[in-house]
Amino acid sequence: MANIKELSKNPERVTGGHRLCAGCGAGIVARQTLLAAGNTPVVVTSATGCLEVSTTIFPYTAWKSSFFHSAFENSAATCSGIEAAYRSLKKQGKVTEDIRFIAFGGDGGTYDIGIQSLSGAMERGHKILYVCYNNEAYMNTGIQRSGATPRGAHTTTAPSGKVHQGKEQNRKDLTEIMAAHGIPYAAQAYVGNWNDYVTKVQKALAANGPSFINVLTPCRLGWAYKPEDTMTLNRLAVETCIWPSYEVENGIYKINVKPKEKKPITEFLKPQGRFKHLFKPENAPILEQIQKEVDAKWELLQKKVEIFSKA
Amino acid sequence: MIKTVYPKGRLVAKTGNEVMAEAMRQIEPDVVAAYPITPATEIVQIFSQFVADGIVKSEYVAVESEHSAMSATIAASAAGARAMTGTSSQGLSLMWEMLYIASGLRLPIVMAEVNRAISAPINIHGDQSDTMGARDAGWIQIYSENSQEAYDNMIQATKIAEKAKLPVLVTTDGFIISHCMEVVETYPDEDVKNFIGEYKPDRYLLDTKRPYTLGSIDLQDYYFEHRWQLAQAMRDAKDIVLEVAKDFENTFGRKYDLYEKFMMDDAEIAVVVIGSTAGTAKVVIKELREKGIKAGLIKIRVFRPFPAETIVKDLANVKAIAVMDRSDSCSGTYAPVYSDVVSALYAAGITGPKAINYVYGLGGREINTEHIAAIYDKLGKIASGAEKAFTGIEYVNVRF
Ligand SMILES: Cc1ncc(C[n+]2csc(CCOP(=O)(O)OP(=O)(O)O)c2C)c(N)n1
Ligand code: SF4
Numbered sequence: 001m002a003n004i005k006e007l008s009k010n011p012e013r014v015t016g017g018h019r020l021c022a023g024c025g026a027g028i029v030a031r032q033t034l035l036a037a038g039n040t041p042v043v044v045t046s047a048t049g050c051l052e053v054s055t056t057i058f059p060y061t062a063w064k065s066s067f068f069h070s071a072f073e074n075s076a077a078t079c080s081g082i083e084a085a086y087r088s089l090k091k092q093g094k095v096t097e098d099i100r101f102i103a104f105g106g107d108g109g110t111y112d113i114g115i116q117s118l119s120g121a122m123e124r125g126h127k128i129l130y131v132c133y134n135n136e137a138y139m140n141t142g143i144q145r146s147g148a149t150p151r152g153a154h155t156t157t158a159p160s161g162k163v164h165q166g167k168e169q170n171r172k173d174l175t176e177i178m179a180a181h182g183i184p185y186a187a188q189a190y191v192g193n194w195n196d197y198v199t200k201v202q203k204a205l206a207a208n209g210p211s212f213i214n215v216l217t218p219c220r221l222g223w224a225y226k227p228e229d230t231m232t233l234n235r236l237a238v239e240t241c242i243w244p245s246y247e248v249e250n251g252i253y254k255i256n257v258k259p260k261e262k263k264p265i266t267e268f269l270k271p272q273g274r275f276k277h278l279f280k281p282e283n284a285p286i287l288e289q290i291q292k293e294v295d296a297k298w299e300l301l302q303k304k305v306e307i308f309s310k311a
Numbered sequence: 312m313i314k315t316v317y318p319k320g321r322l323v324a325k326t327g328n329e330v331m332a333e334a335m336r337q338i339e340p341d342v343v344a345a346y347p348i349t350p351a352t353e354i355v356q357i358f359s360q361f362v363a364d365g366i367v368k369s370e371y372v373a374v375e376s377e378h379s380a381m382s383a384t385i386a387a388s389a390a391g392a393r394a395m396t397g398t399s400s401q402g403l404s405l406m407w408e409m410l411y412i413a414s415g416l417r418l419p420i421v422m423a424e425v426n427r428a429i430s431a432p433i434n435i436h437g438d439q440s441d442t443m444g445a446r447d448a449g450w451i452q453i454y455s456e457n458s459q460e461a462y463d464n465m466i467q468a469t470k471i472a473e474k475a476k477l478p479v480l481v482t483t484d485g486f487i488i489s490h491c492m493e494v495v496e497t498y499p500d501e502d503v504k505n506f507i508g509e510y511k512p513d514r515y516l517l518d519t520k521r522p523y524t525l526g527s528i529d530l531q532d533y534y535f536e537h538r539w540q541l542a543q544a545m546r547d548a549k550d551i552v553l554e555v556a557k558d559f560e561n562t563f564g565r566k567y568d569l570y571e572k573f574m575m576d577d578a579e580i581a582v583v584v585i586g587s588t589a590g591t592a593k594v595v596i597k598e599l600r601e602k603g604i605k606a607g608l609i610k611i612r613v614f615r616p617f618p619a620e621t622i623v624k625d626l627a628n629v630k631a632i633a634v635m636d637r638s639d640s641c642s643g644t645y646a647p648v649y650s651d652v653v654s655a656l657y658a659a660g661i662t663g664p665k666a667i668n669y670v671y672g673l674g675g676r677e678i679n680t681e682h683i684a685a686i687y688d689k690l691g692k693i694a695s696g697a698e699k700a701f702t703g704i705e706y707v708n709v710r711f
Binding site for chain 2: 057064067082121123
C-alpha cells in the first residue's frame with residue numbers, strides 16, 4: 001500500500017503546463033506513475049498519441065526524466081532497446097546507477113498496432129514496465145474505434161447511425177493476453193484511486209522482469225463528459241464491474257477493489273455522450289447484452305481468483 | 312586478387328556475410344538488435360554466436376520483427392550505446408518508417424545490408440531495389456564491390472556515422488558477395504578498436520544527471536529547420552567520408568574514395584555502376600584496352616551523399632556514358648542512379664556526353680562479361696555517331 005505522506009515528498013517528474021485537455025486521465029496516470037517511482041532514476045518512452053504529443057511540443061517538455069518517443073507502434077520495442085543498452089553499459093561499468101524503464105502507450109498504440117512489439121518485448125523478458133493508458137479509442141486522431149473500444153460506444157469510425165449503433169464488437173481482453181505471457185506482474189487499474197494505482201506501479205517496478213498495467217483513463221472529449229467528472233466516472237467503471245481492478249502477480253489472480261454493491265452498467269454509461277444512443281428505447285437489447293457480458297466476465301474473474309488462490 | 316597491404320594484416324578465406332560479422336565482432340557494438348532474412352541472416356547468426364560464446368560483451372536482442380529491430384537499435388543508440396543491425400529486402404522495407412526516424416534523430420547507427428530484390432514476386436536474390444528504395448531516408452549508403460570492401464566499409468562506417476551523426480548502411484550484393492568465399496585481409500582486433508576509438512555521445516538518455524526529451528513533436532516553427540539540418544549534415548558528410556577514408560588509408564593501407572575511377576583518365580566511353588558488377592566490368596575494360604578501345608569505369612561507392620560535383624568532372628570529357636542500374640524506379644522515366652548522374656551533369660552545364668540507361672540483373676539475373684562488352688560496343692557506336700543514343704531504358708538480358 002502506498003503512503004500519501006511519503007508520496008507527497010517524492011519529486012514531481014511530470015510538470016504542469018503540458019497541453020493535455022483539462023480532466024484528461026492520461027496526464028494523471030503519467031504523473032502518478034513517476035510519483036510512484038519515487039527517487040529511482042527512470043527513462044520513459046511513449047508511443048505516438050495524446051500523451052506524447054501534448055507533453056513534448058518542441059522546444060518544451062513536461063518530462064523531468066529522460067523521455068523518448070520514436071513512433072506509434074513501438075513503445076515496447078523502444079523501451080527494450082534502451083533497457084538492452086543499459087544492460088550492456090552497466091556490464092561495462094559505463095553506467096553505474098540503478099535505472100528503471102517505463103513505456104507508455106495509448107490503447108491504439110498498445111491493443112492494435114503495437115501489440116506485436118509489446119508481445120515481443122514481454123516474451124523476451126526485458127525488465128520494463130509497460131503502462132497502457134487506455135481511453136478506449138484513438139483520441140489523438142479524433143476518436144476512432146480501437147481494439148479497446150467497448151461494445152456500443154460511438155466513435156468516428158464506428159459511429160452510431162440509422163443502421164449501426166456504434167461499435168458492434170467486444171473489446172479484446174489485453175490484460176488477460178498479457179497475463180498469458182507469464183510475466184511476473186500484470187494488472188488492470190483505473191484513474192480515481194491513486195492508492196490502488198500507485199501500489200500497482202510500485203509492485204510492477206519491483207518485479208524481476210517485464211510488467212504490464214492497463215489503466216482506464218477517461219477522455220473528456222472522446223467520452224463526452226464534464227472534465228471535473230474524470231475520477232467519479234472511473235470509479236463507476238469499477239463499481240459497475242465493467243472495468244474490474246485486479247492483478248495477476250506471478251500467476252496469482254487478485255481483485256484489488258471489490259465493489260460493495262455491483263451497480264448496473266447504465267450508471268457508468270449514462271453520463272457519457274459516446275453511449276447516448278444506447279438509451280433510445282429500441283437500443284435496450286444492446287444495453288442488456290453489455291450487462292450480460294459484464295456479468296459473465298466478472299463471474300469468470302472471480303472464479304479465476306478462487307482457482308489461482310488455491311493453486 | 313587481394314594482397315596484404317597492412318604489415319600486421321592476415322589473409323583469410325571468408326564469405327561476405329562472415330566478413331561483415333567479423334567486422335562487427337571487432338567493432339563490438341554495445342547492442343545489436345536484429346531479425347533474420349535471407350541473404351543477411353548469417354551475419355546476425357554468427358554475431359549472436361559471438362555473444363553466446365562471450366567473445367563480445369554486446370547485448371544481442373532477438374526481436375520479433377525488423378520494425379522492432381530498427382526501433383530497438385534506434386532506442387539503444389539514443390540511450391548512449393553503439394548500436395548495429397543487419398537486414399535485407401523485405402526487412403529493410405519493414406523498417407522504412409524507422410529509417411527516417413533514425414536519421415531524423417541524428418543517431419549514428421550502422422547497418423549491414425545485403426542487397427536483395429523486393430516482393431512481389433518474392434525473390435531472394437540480389438538486386439539493389441531495397442536500398443535504392445531507401446535512398447531518401449537520410450542514411451549514408453556505402454556499397455561494396457567485394458568482401459574486402461564490405462569489411463573495410465563496415466569499419467569506416469562506424470567512424471563516419473559517429474562523426475557525421477548520421478546512420479550509415481553498408482551493402483553487399485546478395486549471394487554474389489554475401490555467400491561467396493573470397494580472400495580477405497583482416498586487421499588485428501586492437502588496431503580496428505584503436506581506429507574506431509571509444510564512442511562518447513554528447514547527450515544520451517541514460518545520462519540521468521542530464522535528462523532530456525528526444526523525439527518531441529515539432530510543429531511549423533521548428534520542423535523545417537531540423538530537416539534542413541539533416542540535409543546539410545548529408546552534404547557535409549562527403550568530407551567526413553573522405554576524412555575517414557584518409558585515416559583508414561594511413562592506418563591500414565587501403566585507399567577509398569566516394570567513387571572509384573578505373574581507366575578514366577583518357578576514357579572516351581564509360582560505364583557507371585554500383586557494387587559487384589564493377590568487378591565484372593573491370594575484366595571487360597582490360598580486354599577492350601588491349602584492343603585500343605578507350606573504355607573506363609566509375610564505380611560508385613558512396614551513393615548517399617551522392618558525389619555529384621566531382622563525378623561530373625570525371626565524366627565531362629567522355630563521349631558516351633552508360634549508367635547501369637540494378638533496380639528500376641517504375642517512374643515511367645529512368646532508374647535511380649541514371650537520374651542522379653544525368654541531373655548532376657545537366658546542373659553543371661555539361662551536355663556533351665550522351666548518357667544512356669541500362670537496367671540489369673533484377674532478382675539475381677545473370678550479368679556477365681559478354682553483356683557488359685555489348686554495352687561498351689554500343690557506347691562505341693554512339694560515341695562515333697554510327698548509332699543514335701537511345702532515350703528509354705534498355706533492359707539487359709530480359710525476355711519481353
Ligand atoms: C504508423 C502510424 N499509423 C497511424 C498514425 C496516426 N496516429 C497517431 S496517434 C494515433 C492514435 C493514437 O491513439 P491511442 O494509441 O489510443 O492514444 P491516444 O491518442 O488515445 O492518447 C494514430 C492513429 C501514426 N502516427 N503512425
Ligand atoms: S483528447 Fe482525450 S486523451 Fe487526448 S488530451 Fe484530450 S482528454 Fe486526453
